[in-house]
Amino acid sequence: xxxxxxxxxxxxxxxxxxxxxxxxxxxxxxxxxxxxxxxxxxxxxxxxxxxxxxxxxxxxxxxxxxxxxxxxxxxxxxxxxxxxxxxxxxxxxxxxxxxxxxxxxxxxxxxxxxxxxxxxxxxxxxxxxxxxxxxxxxxxxxxxxxxxxxxxxxxxxxxxxxxxxxxxxxxxxxxxxxxxxxxxxxxxxxxxxxxxxxxxxxxxxxxxxxxxxxxxxxxxxxxxxxxxxxxxxxxxxxxxxxxxxxxxxxxxxxxxxxxxxxxxxxxxxxxxxxxxxxxxxxxxxxxxxxxxxxxxxxxxxxxxxxxxxxxxxxxxxxxxxxxxxxxxx
Numbered sequence: 001x002x003x004x005x006x007x008x009x010x011x012x013x014x015x016x017x018x019x020x021x022x023x024x025x026x027x028x029x030x031x032x033x034x035x036x037x038x039x040x041x042x043x044x045x046x047x048x049x050x051x052x053x054x055x056x057x058x059x060x061x062x063x064x065x066x067x068x069x070x071x072x073x074x075x076x077x078x079x080x081x082x083x084x085x086x087x088x089x090x091x092x093x094x095x096x097x098x099x100x101x102x103x104x105x106x107x108x109x110x111x112x113x114x115x116x117x118x119x120x121x122x123x124x125x126x127x128x129x130x131x132x133x134x135x136x137x138x139x140x141x142x143x144x145x146x147x148x149x150x151x152x153x154x155x156x157x158x159x160x161x162x163x164x165x166x167x168x169x170x171x172x173x174x175x176x177x178x179x180x181x182x183x184x185x186x187x188x189x190x191x192x193x194x195x196x197x198x199x200x201x202x203x204x205x206x207x208x209x210x211x212x213x214x215x216x217x218x219x220x221x222x223x224x225x226x227x228x229x230x231x232x233x234x235x236x237x238x239x240x241x242x243x244x245x246x247x248x249x250x251x252x253x254x255x256x257x258x259x260x261x262x263x264x265x266x267x268x269x270x271x272x273x274x275x276x277x278x279x280x281x282x283x284x285x286x287x288x289x290x291x292x293x294x295x296x297x298x299x300x301x302x303x304x305x306x307x308x309x310x311x312x313x314x315x316x317x318x319x320x321x322x323x324x325x326x327x328x329x
Contacts, residue, residue, distance in 0.1 A: 045197050055079070055098070075213075093115050098116075100248065101246065101247040105247070108152070109150075109208035111150075112246050112247065113208070114149040115149040115242060115243070115248045116295075118146060118242075118248075118295075118296075119251065119252060119257075119293055124295045131144040138184055141323055142184075142279060142322045143279060143298050144277060144278055145296045146280070146296045148266060150198070150200075150206040151198065152198070155216060156219075157220075157223065158222055158232070159222075160229070160230055162231075162233070164197060164217070165217065165218055167214060171202050172235045173235065173236040173305075174233055174313040174315060175233065175235060175305060175308075175314055175317065176231070176233055176308055176311060176313070176316070176318075177213070177231070178318075179320040179322060180229050180322070181224045181229075181271060181322045181324065182228055182321065182323055184323035184325050189228025190228045190274065190324065191226045191228055192229075192271070193269060194223055194224075194269070195222045195235060195322070196220070196268040196270075197220055197232065198218060198265075198266045199237055200218070201213060202235065204239075205240070209243070218234070232234065233313055234265065236283065237263035238304055239262050239287070239288050241260050242260075242293055246325055252293070259293055260288050260293055261288065261293055261294060262282050262283070262286040262288035263286040263316055264296075266280050267279045267281070267322070269322050271324055273327060274324040277324060278294060281303060281320060282297055282302050283303065284303060284304050286302070303318055303320060305318050
């Protein structure tokens with residue numbers, strides 16, 4: 001069953017952001033006196049660091065230490081940003097409307113807010129910080145990458161060696177993908193590890209974006225066997241544009257940036273007692289590797305698809321082995 005898109009507000013999407021940010025005149029850069037904000041000398045208060053400290057100090061004693069640390073830094077940076085660029089009320093409201101629009105477009109099958117973070121490089125940065133902390137003393141760990149906005153929590157379990165493509169397009173190349181999930185330290189295989197895979201079709205759409213694809217097409221969860229092995233049939237990934245019908249597409253247009261992602265397949269790998277892995281693999285022949293619109297490509301995640309012989313179900317093959325770190329590391 002497909003979800004009905006969340007209704008938009010009366011404002012049209014084209015009105016939610018200006019086509020061009022308003023030009024700032026010299027007069028605009030001069031702060032005007034504001035009633036109720038006068039300093040001890042009776043002059044206009046510029047709402048500088050003391051104002052920011054007042055906002056930070058408004059947090060109550062029950063605020064957790066980590067929440068206080070994060071929010072104090074966020075407030076300081078946001079206030080400093082507004083002062084640095086002399087943010088106008090129109091520009092601020094455009095940003096508010098962009099965030100509102102992202103919320104209105106999001107549901108359990110599409111996360112527009114996450115997509116906004118992706119094109120700003122934020123999710124890749126957070127992923128790098130998290131992955132770096134986890135790998136300081138662990139060599140050979142499979143690199144992580146961003147989750148992306150099209151993961152689904154209800155992907156079905158499938159048998160090893162079966163396909164995730166249920167309406168294979170005529171322009172698709174079918175791939176037999178297989179590998180082993182193992183302990184990065186010992187090399188010991190991890191039976192019963194789950195390997196979740198999802199990808200877009202050759203038309204550039206994930207199944208929840210495309211009414212012509214069957215539910216959960218090009219998705220599957222596979223359980224590693226007693227030797228830690230998994231296998232499935234999928235499609236050779238193709239590059240595609242991220243959705244342009246929402247605030248993310250609008251923002252990229254304003255920034256004069258392209259919308260394309262390089263050809264990739266998503267993974268989520270989970271094993272009891274081990275750190276879970278979210279990653280992507282990228283076709284090394286794709287022309288967008290150097291300028292991914294969400295900045296997710298890592299050299300360790302580039303793969304090469306090779307010809308497969310003796311299999312009438314697939315013309316290509318990929319062996320992709322995955323190394324996980326114990327939670328204790």
